[in-house]
Amino acid sequence: xxxxxxxxxxxxxxxxxxxxxxxxxxxxxxxxxxxxxxxxxxxxxxxxxxxxxxxxxxxxxxxxxxxxxxxxxxxxxxxxxxxxxxxxxxxxxxxxxxxxxxxxxxxxxxxxxxxxxxxxxxxxxxxxxxxxxxxxxxxxxxxxxxxxxxxxxxxxxxxxxxxxxxxxxxxxxxxxxxxxxxxxxxxxxxxxxxxxxxxxxxxxxxxxxxxxxxxxxxxxxxxxxxxxxxxxxxxxxxxxxxxxxxxxxxxxxxxxxxxxxxxxxxxxxxxxxxxxxxxxx
Amino acid sequence: xxxxxxxxxxxxxxxxxxxxxxxxxxxxxxxxxxxxxxxxxxxxxxxxxxxxxxxxxxxxxxxxxxxxxxxxxxxxxxxxxxxxxxxxxxxxxxxxxxxxxxxxxxxxxxxxxxxxxxxxxxxxxxxxxxxxxxxxxxxxxxxxxxxxxxxxxxxxxxxxxxxxxxxxxxxxxxxxxxxxxxxxxxxxxxxxxxxxxxxxxxxxxxxxxxxxxxxxxxxxxxxxxxxxxxxxxxxxxxxxxxxxxxxxxxxxxxxxxxxxxxxxxx
Numbered sequence: 001x002x003x004x005x006x007x008x009x010x011x012x013x014x015x016x017x018x019x020x021x022x023x024x025x026x027x028x029x030x031x032x033x034x035x036x037x038x039x040x041x042x043x044x045x046x047x048x049x050x051x052x053x054x055x056x057x058x059x060x061x062x063x064x065x066x067x068x069x070x071x072x073x074x075x076x077x078x079x080x081x082x083x084x085x086x087x088x089x090x091x092x093x094x095x096x097x098x099x100x101x102x103x104x105x106x107x108x109x110x111x112x113x114x115x116x117x118x119x120x121x122x123x124x125x126x127x128x129x130x131x132x133x134x135x136x137x138x139x140x141x142x143x144x145x146x147x148x149x150x151x152x153x154x155x156x157x158x159x160x161x162x163x164x165x166x167x168x169x170x171x172x173x174x175x176x177x178x179x180x181x182x183x184x185x186x187x188x189x190x191x192x193x194x195x196x197x198x199x200x201x202x203x204x205x206x207x208x209x210x211x212x213x214x215x216x217x218x219x220x221x222x223x224x225x226x227x228x229x230x231x232x233x234x235x236x237x238x239x240x241x242x243x244x245x246x247x248x249x250x251x252x253x254x255x256x257x258x259x260x261x262x263x264x265x266x267x268x269x270x271x272x273x274x275x276x277x278x279x280x281x
Numbered sequence: 282x283x284x285x286x287x288x289x290x291x292x293x294x295x296x297x298x299x300x301x302x303x304x305x306x307x308x309x310x311x312x313x314x315x316x317x318x319x320x321x322x323x324x325x326x327x328x329x330x331x332x333x334x335x336x337x338x339x340x341x342x343x344x345x346x347x348x349x350x351x352x353x354x355x356x357x358x359x360x361x362x363x364x365x366x367x368x369x370x371x372x373x374x375x376x377x378x379x380x381x382x383x384x385x386x387x388x389x390x391x392x393x394x395x396x397x398x399x400x401x402x403x404x405x406x407x408x409x410x411x412x413x414x415x416x417x418x419x420x421x422x423x424x425x426x427x428x429x430x431x432x433x434x435x436x437x438x439x440x441x442x443x444x445x446x447x448x449x450x451x452x453x454x455x456x457x458x459x460x461x462x463x464x465x466x467x468x469x470x471x472x473x474x475x476x477x478x479x480x481x482x483x484x485x486x487x488x489x490x491x492x493x494x495x496x497x498x499x500x501x502x503x504x505x506x507x508x509x510x511x512x513x514x515x516x517x518x519x520x521x522x523x524x525x526x527x528x529x530x531x532x533x534x535x536x537x538x539x540x541x542x543x544x545x546x547x
Contacts, residue, residue, distance in 0.1 A: 046417030068375030074294035106297035151327035
């Protein structure tokens, strides 16, 4: 089917493909370099949404982003989910598939939320084993995203950045570096966001995520409902210096504004990225 | 795929089960013991952020699937009601579109909505619309193959309705109530004869959800009953016994209209 799709080159600043913008995108075919697709919403075959995705794919490169893998769960990998994901991948041919370094389901129940893990050597071993199984099944490197967190575990033995380095190195997976998540977790757990950022394995970073959080007084909540904040833009500049020219994506999942507004946020990311890259030449 | 659990992950398995209990059974005692508290937030408060977030995500998803139900009772009532539903019927699927099937069943014994007599039927109606939209368009098989079925096999043969067709019978005019809640609708709730029973087809035509009202004539009622019996995968022998001379016409009509898409020999 590849001949009917656009070339899958992911470069520049893309945006998340959201239902609210379907009609406008289909009618106006806006100048957006690529879309990130929430793969879990498209795994059902023969649906209208799946048909829409295939239409979009003809004109735009896409990546997949999911929450259903539950890579940190202790229950067996969800075979039904993997089968559906692989079928969708074969049909749509995304540039890559990403999910989160956390767990979302256990005991047969799916929380649909990103629950953090204790950062221990045993958990590294467990996650690496599962990532290797998923990569083997999908036949490609997985891209794993760092999550925002609001709690830490008593049994944690290492920093989150040490944990990420161990997992990505041992499983040879790639990293989706969410700059907003670093900032949110740094504020919530009182560590220096730059310590985390500069410890990231730059060469493994496939993509950067940016989003907006809400300040709940006692903590920051990663809601993807606001524009990117000033301190996150500042951290993003440092991230670009650290990892170089990698694709950037604006996530906006709640209180979703007009397509123009999301594109404007994406343009701002592009402008900052280009400025930083030109200064570093 | 390898088996997952070994002694190295026992602690993690306990932690995850304790968290699931905290989220859906509201027993936070075991999960709290895993979490660090500090001067800003206690361990229980930090856990509570996730508990609230899990319920918030699921409540929001249910609100998108059942918007008229939400409108009928208001945001606060709906959120509190769905929190109870979520605890009783937590999701077992990774796909949001597959979650909510049990809400009408839950509501059928949920006394606080008894004052709105058509509320449970509205939930059934909204789930039907949602399911029809997200269900795969069934492939139509070649019905000429029916001629190859032996007489013995015919007794075991049953037909399958399209997955993009739902049949709803309600003692209330739920289709009009639903339309009255749509943006820019000229239909007003006060103008609807609420207690008028309806038999509805909810089906997908291309990407559009369509709602057709069955007339109350004896003929149409019999056809409606036929489709309902078919949906229970009744065998051809039992269909013939029940619908007699009408059966060939009903079968032809439902195959032509695409309501019946395939058959199976059990």
